Amino acid sequence: MAGRSTKPSASFGLDRLATPIGIALLVTDTEGALRALDWEDYEHRMRGLLRLHYGAVDLSNQSAPAGMRRALSGYFEGELGQLTDIAWRTAGTPFQQKVWVALAQIPAGTTLSYGALAAKIGMPKAIRAVGHANGSNPISVVLPCHRLIGADGSLVKYGGGLERKRWLLRHEGVEV
Structure with missing residues (x-):
């Protein structure tokens, strides 16, 4: 059909992590790389950024890798260097x-x-x-x-x- 993208939807997992400043939304790909991290009260903005960067996106409830969750929890508990242990990947210009x-x-x-x-x-x-x-x-x-x-x-x-x-x-x- 004219005007429709033939690009397949990107499929990512969505997890939630309680932090001292709210519930963090963790979006990961099938290889366990972080694709997005935003706040539950800004989920609409996050989904908009995902659409902007990846086109159609399917998010399914899925636990983020345990190491990523540990690193983020460690950061919020004061182990600031833990963030460098997180594998991430982005689309963008x-x-x-x-x-x-x-x-x-x-x-x-x-x-x-x-x-x-x-x-x-x-x-x-x-x-x-x-x-x-x-x-x-x-x-x-x-x-x-x-x-x-x-x-x-x-x-x-x-x-x-x-x-x-x-x-x-x-x-x-x-x-x-």
């Missing part, structure tokens, strides 16, 4: 991928401005584009978009709400 890989390299307990991240990826004038890519990040916490702040040190935008961003930064030892 080459520019988004570049930004997301750079996000993963920001150490816990530190912050960067959008401008500093743009400079770090070799595109110092792409501040707004970095902000847009950051806002399209489907893997909250693990790809730590909460570690990006305004040039003046202010907390700006977080897909899971500014209170969660503030909590995550304080949890990591950043005074906000």
Whole structure:
């Protein structure tokens, strides 16, 4: 039929994990890689990002890998380095991928401005584009978009709400 995509639906598992700041939604692929992490009260936004990146998506209730659940629980219990143990995979434009890989390299307990991240990826004038890519990040916490702040040190935008961003930064030892 004209206008219909012949691309098959992406099939992912959906799990939930209780955290101190709400129920986290964990979306994993058949190989156990994290494809999305968002908050239960932002599920609609998460599903929209999944559609944007993958097209039609089928989510079925399925436990995330035990190691991933342990690593996330460990992070929320104060073992901040646990996030680096989580296998993740994303779809997105080459520019988004570049930004997301750079996000993963920001150490816990530190912050960067959008401008500093743009400079770090070799595109110092792409501040707004970095902000847009950051806002399209489907893997909250693990790809730590909460570690990006305004040039003046202010907390700006977080897909899971500014209170969660503030909590995550304080949890990591950043005074906000």
